Amino acid sequence: MNLPEDLDRIEQALLDAIGQLHPDFIAPRLNPALAAELFEAQVGSRLVDHTARWLRSNHGVGYYTIGSAGHESNAAVAMALRPSDPALLHYRSGGFYFGRASQLPGQDPAGDVLRGMLALTSDQIAGGRHKVFGNKALNIVPQTSTISSHLPRAVGLALSIGSEIDWFDQDEAAYPEDSLVICSLGDASLNHSTAQGAINWACNAGHRGERVPILFVVEDNGLGISVPTPDGWVAASTASRLNLEWASVDGAQPGDVYETTSELAETIRDQGLPGLLHLRTVRFLGHAGTDVESAYRSPSELRDDLARDPLLATASEVVAGGVCGADELVAWYLEQRAEMRTRALDLHHDPNECELATAKQVAEPLDTPDQLDGNQVVEALAVQLMETAAAASPEPLTLAQTINATLAAALDRLNNVVVFGEDVGRKGGVYGVTRGLQSRFGEGRVFDTILDEQSVLGMALGSGLNGFVPIPEIQYLAYLHNAADQLRGEAATLPFFSNGQYRNPMVVRIAAYAYQRGFGGHFHNDNSVAALRDIPGIVIASPSHPSDAGPMLATCIAAAATHGSVSAFLEPIARYHTNELFEEDDGRWTSPPVVQPISIGSARTHGRGTDGTILTWGNGLYLSLRASRRLNRDHGQNWRVVDLRWLAPLPIHDMIREAEATGKVLVVDETRRSGGVSEAIMAELIDAGFLGGLRRITADDCFIPLGAAAELVLVDEDRIVQAALGA
Numbered sequence: 001m002n003l004p005e006d007l008d009r010i011e012q013a014l015l016d017a018i019g020q021l022h023p024d025f026i027a028p029r030l031n032p033a034l035a036a037e038l039f040e041a042q043v044g045s046r047l048v049d050h051t052a053r054w055l056r057s058n059h060g061v062g063y064y065t066i067g068s069a070g071h072e073s074n075a076a077v078a079m080a081l082r083p084s085d086p087a088l089l090h091y092r093s094g095g096f097y098f099g100r101a102s103q104l105p106g107q108d109p110a111g112d113v114l115r116g117m118l119a120l121t122s123d124q125i126a127g128g129r130h131k132v133f134g135n136k137a138l139n140i141v142p143q144t145s146t147i148s149s150h151l152p153r154a155v156g157l158a159l160s161i162g163s164e165i166d167w168f169d170q171d172e173a174a175y176p177e178d179s180l181v182i183c184s185l186g187d188a189s190l191n192h193s194t195a196q197g198a199i200n201w202a203c204n205a206g207h208r209g210e211r212v213p214i215l216f217v218v219e220d221n222g223l224g225i226s227v228p229t230p231d232g233w234v235a236a237s238t239a240s241r242l243n244l245e246w247a248s249v250d251g252a253q254p255g256d257v258y259e260t261t262s263e264l265a266e267t268i269r270d271q272g273l274p275g276l277l278h279l280r281t282v283r284f285l286g287h288a289g290t291d292v293e294s295a296y297r298s299p300s301e302l303r304d305d306l307a308r309d310p311l312l313a314t315a316s317e318v319v320a321g322g323v324c325g326a327d328e329l330v331a332w333y334l335e336q337r338a339e340m341r342t343r344a345l346d347l348h349h350d351p352n353e354c355e356l357a358t359a360k361q362v363a364e365p366l367d368t369p370d371q372l373d374g375n376q377v378v379e380a381l382a383v384q385l386m387e388t389a390a391a392a393s394p395e396p397l398t399l400a401q402t403i404n405a406t407l408a409a410a411l412d413r414l415n416n417v418v419v420f421g422e423d424v425g426r427k428g429g430v431y432g433v434t435r436g437l438q439s440r441f442g443e444g445r446v447f448d449t450i451l452d453e454q455s456v457l458g459m460a461l462g463s464g465l466n467g468f469v470p471i472p473e474i475q476y477l478a479y480l481h482n483a484a485d486q487l488r489g490e491a492a493t494l495p496f497f498s499n500g501q502y503r504n505p506m507v508v509r510i511a512a513y514a515y516q517r518g519f520g521g522h523f524h525n526d527n528s529v530a531a532l533r534d535i536p537g538i539v540i541a542s543p544s545h546p547s548d549a550g551p552m553l554a555t556c557i558a559a560a561a562t563h564g565s566v567s568a569f570l571e572p573i574a575r576y577h578t579n580e581l582f583e584e585d586d587g588r589w590t591s592p593p594v595v596q597p598i599s600i601g602s603a604r605t606h607g608r609g610t611d612g613t614i615l616t617w618g619n620g621l622y623l624s625l626r627a628s629r630r631l632n633r634d635h636g637q638n639w640r641v642v643d644l645r646w647l648a649p650l651p652i653h654d655m656i657r658e659a660e661a662t663g664k665v666l667v668v669d670e671t672r673r674s675g676g677v678s679e680a681i682m683a684e685l686i687d688a689g690f691l692g693g694l695r696r697i698t699a700d701d702c703f704i705p706l707g708a709a710a711e712l713v714l715v716d717e718d719r720i721v722q723a724a725l726g727a
Helices: 003-019 032-059 074-079 094-101 109-117 151-162 193-207 233-238 254-271 299-306 310-320 326-349 359-366 375-392 399-413 437-441 453-465 477-483 485-491 493-497 546-563 619-635 652-662 677-687 707-712 717-726
Strands: 181-186 214-220 245-250 275-280 417-421 446-448 469-474 506-512 539-541 566-572 604-606 612-616 639-643 646-648 664-672 693-699
Touching: 003 032, 003 299, 003 310, 003 326, 032 074, 032 094, 032 109, 032 254, 032 310, 032 326, 074 094, 074 214, 074 254, 074 275, 094 109, 109 326, 151 181, 151 193, 151 214, 151 453, 151 485, 193 214, 193 453, 214 233, 214 254, 233 275, 245 254, 254 275, 254 310, 310 326, 359 493, 375 399, 375 546, 399 417, 399 437, 399 469, 399 546, 399 566, 417 453, 437 446, 453 469, 453 477, 453 485, 453 506, 469 477, 469 546, 477 485, 477 506, 485 493, 485 566, 506 546, 539 546, 546 566, 604 619, 612 619, 612 652, 612 717, 619 639, 619 664, 619 717, 639 652, 652 664, 652 677, 664 677, 664 717, 677 693, 693 717
Parallel strands: 181 214, 214 275, 245 275, 417 446, 417 469, 469 506, 506 566, 539 566, 612 639, 612 664, 664 693
Antiparallel strands: 539 646, 604 639
């Protein structure tokens, strides 16, 4: 059974069944006008799916054939909700997209989807970067997730809408106070840990008395590509969850879908508890264009699905309501099919329609503020934050105190800033960095989350969509890795797949690196940042000294507030409470709050030595400054030490300038040798044509053990001195 025959089989079965409909044998459930509107939306979704297969089979055109055929009952879900309700959609929710579009005049859902599957720059949401269901006018936030990674964002958005916030100007919010968040996913994706964690988080929040106005829609077609979902599993795994309003409905009954969704949505809005709709569907045309269902499904299974076609059930409502006769409905369908195919080919052949042509075009939505004409705006706001911090704390501060003062300034000056994470609120952080902020600014602005990093970042992702500037804390760098896709697959991709129409303002504070004198072992001393540096479009700040930490944090917050930037702010734990650089110099590692803007991607040079240049950051600055003193005192060598400060974007021009100033470079890298930051630093210097001496020292390719053994795998002063002398 090849794909064109499979498509024709499904379509012919539908048209034959519609042609046999008779109004005398059908009891309508829907208002005739609503039934007609619903059928039109469902047919539109079905035909763009069929057209995608037809284009590939007959013309070799198009790039996307994963469709929504069989799932079109979700159009009734859309029509039962408000067009102002934000929706984050599963990739088989095409019917919902067409149903939502029917609620607002002037929309062209067919054109949107066709342009997306043809990867045309005129695609209104992604600009040719991917075929996604997204439309700002329709309040549909684009998602590309196939593994439920969008669920934490959806819960975070619901919580930001549901909270009773008296300090936040509602005019700044993106969504009305009585909005309900819709989040759809597949039955197979329900098994993913991210889905389970997000649903657990929503139920946990409801149990604590928080408003969580979210409706999860599990579109259950019984298959994950070719792997069957056990009968009854969706209900068994979700129906008995505490604090979760639950309903199940057969997608082959559009009246039931509409009524059940309406009732469930009303309950969610009224009670503020999360809800889940188990929407039982079928799947036509396999998983995608290359998937041959007959390889893993029997002919009888395929035939049985035809009787549950949601379009047939809605066609029955249309005929029974007297909107038109069965023959007229079949004729209309065929006319729509011909028009859809013609339109698709016209788009493909239109000389004014094109795909992305340059790498710069492709990456444009990922530009960070240093690449935009917005540095002055960022610096102006950053200076305001620094002035507020300086006025409140004129005395010298440690790194932890500087960060605390800057967070306080942001909370004081910007009423949409929120600070949160595990132990951030009452305790004030494991290391006391956020101490006193909750008592000063209240539990609504500085609060504790559940102990789940995906939920922490989901809160940031969701609240950022609703007008907030979130500053989440990840308690240790090692804890980030199980949630890194919330940054990679959600935060970073949202501007990319929305052509910059949506952004994720956030500054993720991460207690990072090692050098805690053997305390805590690997989980409290992680030195791997490769997973962060691999994410396009995010800023990675790594302050070393209190005089830099405040301005850098202020810059990151200002970039989030003005440009929607995503920043990872890596705080060296071992330097949080350091006071001295040298034993005899009390207070050398503290600083009064500084009112001096620091641009993203700019380094800082300590000293003007001519014997060599040390490039480093984080704990490496502390170690290198101590080592440089020994080099001068014991060996008569004068080395300059360059604190890179930013790991993405790297301060390449500053690196090259300082390298060429001495002609000899030593990179001191506290991350691992394989995949560490020094690999990129050395590659950039070589690419720039640097011909001087170049070497590096790094931590070993090893996890960090407990106790004194940690010193065996990390960079230390002795190694820096020895490497410099041998350079």
